[in-house]
Amino acid sequence: MRNNVEIIEVSPRDGIQNEKKLLSLETKLELIERAVDSGASRIEVTSFVNPRRVPQMAEADEICAALPRDTNCKYIGLALNRRGFERACNADLDEVNFVVVASDTFSQRNQGTDTETGTQLFNDLAAGVTRPIGVGVTIAAAFGCPFEGEMPLERLLKVVEGCMQAKPFELALADTIGVATPRDIHERIAAVRELYPDVPLRLHLHNTRNTGLANAWAGIEAGVSALDSSFGGVGGCPFAPAATGNIATEDLVYMLERAGISTGVNLEKAIDAAQFIETSLEKTVPGMVMKAGVFPQTNASAA
Numbered sequence: 001m002r003n004n005v006e007i008i009e010v011s012p013r014d015g016i017q018n019e020k021k022l023l024s025l026e027t028k029l030e031l032i033e034r035a036v037d038s039g040a041s042r043i044e045v046t047s048f049v050n051p052r053r054v055p056q057m058a059e060a061d062e063i064c065a066a067l068p069r070d071t072n073c074k075y076i077g078l079a080l081n082r083r084g085f086e087r088a089c090n091a092d093l094d095e096v097n098f099v100v101v102a103s104d105t106f107s108q109r110n111q112g113t114d115t116e117t118g119t120q121l122f123n124d125l126a127a128g129v130t131r132p133i134g135v136g137v138t139i140a141a142a143f144g145c146p147f148e149g150e151m152p153l154e155r156l157l158k159v160v161e162g163c164m165q166a167k168p169f170e171l172a173l174a175d176t177i178g179v180a181t182p183r184d185i186h187e188r189i190a191a192v193r194e195l196y197p198d199v200p201l202r203l204h205l206h207n208t209r210n211t212g213l214a215n216a217w218a219g220i221e222a223g224v225s226a227l228d229s230s231f232g233g234v235g236g237c238p239f240a241p242a243a244t245g246n247i248a249t250e251d252l253v254y255m256l257e258r259a260g261i262s263t264g265v266n267l268e269k270a271i272d273a274a275q276f277i278e279t280s281l282e283k284t285v286p287g288m289v290m291k292a293g294v295f296p297q298t299n300a301s302a303a
């Protein structure tokens with residue numbers, strides 16, 4: 001089993017996109033600065049969507065223009081369609097992550113197109129990239145769909161194959177609605193690995209049914225190199241009913257670091273960032289280590 005894993009901080013995007021309380025540009029930028037300061041090596045900073053559909057993401061271009069540049073941290077923009085992809089490519093980001101939804105019904109709700117058309121669009125867009133930007137793909141609803149139910153493995157693998165024709169530098173599987181179990185993670189990662197032994201794999205997990213950390217651990221056992229998480233465990237999807245928070249960054253860091261798997265993220269700074277989100281959103285967030293405290297206590301936190 002690997003002894004390090006990369007954590008992608010997604011609170012500035014998935015974490016807040018479904019929140020009714022709109023955060024100011026300043027607050028969003030402070031959140032990103034806190035993520036950089038915590039040691040995150042990659043941050044999903046925004047998504048390029050229609051602000052009428054996702055008001056919290058209205059300032060995507062302004063955020064990208066104001067990102068701290070004196071860092072090695074890589075910035076990722078999420079895109080769901082052609083216009084979003086092109087905006088992301090023009091926004092001076094390190095990576096664009098395109099979403100293809102594995103089920104037709106959710107794909108229609110999320111992106112107004114079926115899975116096959118979305119896959120073809122991703123291939124067209126990736127082939128047209130002329131800038132030095134990493135092109136990755138996330139396959140949403142990879143473990144289950146909020147409208148169609150179970151996601152057959154054969155269908156998922158077909159979608160994976162369609163997307164891999166575009167040669168993304170990384171492939172992410174998303175448990176958008178938090179229905180996966182550790183056994184599913186092992187099974188699906190192994191099946192993808194068999195087809196594509198070399199592509200870096202990433203997991204995007206929601207803790208909707210409290211299986212998030214167990215799934216993260218299973219993912220590392222299965223060989224994924226990157227995990228998405230959000231400070232405080234905030235998160236949700238505007239187009240998937242009852243899709244609640246991502247796994248909490250600080251809870252993930254606590255578990256992994258204590259188990260000898262390095263993340264590069266500073267736990268105390270991650271807890272501070274989770275508290276910053278809680279204050280900014282004016283509501284209790286799901287993260288647990290931020291409430292219980294670190295263990296063992298450091299001199300500073302024990303004082």
Ligand code: MG
Nearest residue numbers: 014176236237
């Ligand atoms: Mg999500």
